[in-house]
Amino acid sequence: LLKSSMTSKAAALRMRFLMAGCSNRKYYKIVVARSVSGRDVEEYDQVGFYDPYINDHREKLVALNIDKIKHWLVRGAQPTLTVAMLLGLSGLLPVHPRSYLIAKRNREELKRLAEENTTD
Amino acid sequence: MLHFRRFLASVHSPELLSRFTAPVVQTLLRNLTRPDFDKIAKEAASFEKTKAIPYRFLTDAELNVAREKAKRKIDEMLQMPLVLDPNADSVDRIISTDPDLESFDQSKMVFIDISMSAKEMTRSVTSRNTDGSLRHVNLRDQRRIINSIYEMEGRSPTPPPALANDEMLSRLLEANEHRYALDWACVQFEPDDPIFVSITNKVYDDIDKRGIYSTLLGTRHYGGLVFYLTSLRNHAKLLASYIKDKKLQDTVWLLQLHATLHNDLSEPADGSMESLINACMQLAELLGGKSLDIIQKSLERLEETIEK
Numbered sequence: 001l002l003k004s005s006m007t008s009k010a011a012a013l014r015m016r017f018l019m020a021g022c023s024n025r026k027y028y029k030i031v032v033a034r035s036v037s038g039r040d041v042e043e044y045d046q047v048g049f050y051d052p053y054i055n056d057h058r059e060k061l062v063a064l065n066i067d068k069i070k071h072w073l074v075r076g077a078q079p080t081l082t083v084a085m086l087l088g089l090s091g092l093l094p095v096h097p098r099s100y101l102i103a104k105r106n107r108e109e110l111k112r113l114a115e116e117n118t119t120d
Numbered sequence: 121m122l123h124f125r126r127f128l129a130s131v132h133s134p135e136l137l138s139r140f141t142a143p144v145v146q147t148l149l150r151n152l153t154r155p156d157f158d159k160i161a162k163e164a165a166s167f168e169k170t171k172a173i174p175y176r177f178l179t180d181a182e183l184n185v186a187r188e189k190a191k192r193k194i195d196e197m198l199q200m201p202l203v204l205d206p207n208a209d210s211v212d213r214i215i216s217t218d219p220d221l222e223s224f225d226q227s228k229m230v231f232i233d234i235s236m237s238a239k240e241m242t243r244s245v246t247s248r249n250t251d252g253s254l255r256h257v258n259l260r261d262q263r264r265i266i267n268s269i270y271e272m273e274g275r276s277p278t279p280p281p282a283l284a285n286d287e288m289l290s291r292l293l294e295a296n297e298h299r300y301a302l303d304w305a306c307v308q309f310e311p312d313d314p315i316f317v318s319i320t321n322k323v324y325d326d327i328d329k330r331g332i333y334s335t336l337l338g339t340r341h342y343g344g345l346v347f348y349l350t351s352l353r354n355h356a357k358l359l360a361s362y363i364k365d366k367k368l369q370d371t372v373w374l375l376q377l378h379a380t381l382h383n384d385l386s387e388p389a390d391g392s393m394e395s396l397i398n399a400c401m402q403l404a405e406l407l408g409g410k411s412l413d414i415i416q417k418s419l420e421r422l423e424e425t426i427e428k
Contacts, residue, residue, distance in 0.1 A: 067235040090231040103224035
């Protein structure tokens with residue numbers, strides 16, 4: 001029988017970012033840890049990484065250890081907002097509502113900029 | 121897309137390519153390679169750290185075991201790189217569309233599955249494009265991305281300039297580093313990568329142009345070279361070089377290879393010189409053009425030496 005963290009008295013199990021790299025070149029590891037542990041503590045497992053910088057091929061790379069993510073989701077790890085958004089964009093989970101919101105805002109911004117450029 | 125593939129695969133028909141792995145063809149290519157144990161052993165030794173050569177006393181049985189082990193190692197080192205139709209898949213297949221996600225970010229996001237259960241080169245690589253669609257990344261990009269994350273011994277994350285660039289490759293070839301270029305290409309690329317096919321073709325063409333077949337003789341690449349030339353019907357010069365060097369057994373094998381691949385030549389019936397010369401003439405006539413002249417000349421010189 002799997003013991004979900006919901007039944008235990010320990011702090012919430014999270015799937016979240018751990019910031020790595022250096023100030024001007026950050027990248028994030030997707031990590032499973034208790035919510036009370038420090039930000040850069042990989043308590044249980046690393047399940048992927050996210051590189052926020054666009055590479056030479058105009059891509060942002062995200063590695064996801066699907067097997068491990070599924071395992072930890074079952075064990076009750078709650079993804080944080082950005083991790084949940086990434087999982088939604090990847091297709092593993094449903095697309096997060098916030099992704100739709102950000103997309104809509106971006107489209108409106110782009111439209112506004114386009115109109116400004118045409119009027120100039 | 122079919123047109124594009126044909127352009128890249130224009131040197132071979134897929135049907136001919138599929139014959140590469142036929143046991144008959146493989147045996148002939150292996151024979152023609154004339155394994156040179158010293159050449160292979162030297163290459164193997166150069167990669168290993170220098171260590172004292174061990175000398176051992178062995179019984180006959182142990183000696184046989186050691187010989188078998190060495191033979192297996194040599195067979196492994198002589199494995200011919202596969203000749204395949206270059207897979208120029210450049211299409212990102214759509215999984216789902218989502219117009220509401222358009223412009224969710226400045227660039228597309230690529231997701232790589234790093235599960236232990238996923239197999240190396242066929243890991244799922246998907247991308248969420250800026251138009252909101254979720255797609256399987258095309259084969260070329262998939263391999264590039266997997267290479268940048270997963271290290272393979274000897275393989276660099278990005279293709280080295282010497283292989284990716286025509287000019288740089290020519291420099292390597294001018295310096296007679298054909299084997300080096302091919303070894304490197306084997307490590308860096310998959311056999312059906314269009315870049316791999318293009319590099320090997322260029323190297324083989326250069327060798328054929330300069331007639332320096334001995335650079336690859338005794339190595340794992342020789343089979344690929346002979347297959348390339350024979351399947352394209354460009355093996356006249358190679359045949360002539362065999363005749364010139366009195367490599368008559370090799371000549372027979374090459375004729376047998378042509379017969380197997382093209383089904384338009386009757387092989388030399390018996391082991392006599394006359395039937396061999398006849399078969400060569402028949403091949404020369406089949407090939408025609410310059411090839412006819414090249415083979416005829418070499419046969420004339422052979423006959424002169426026989427008369428002497």
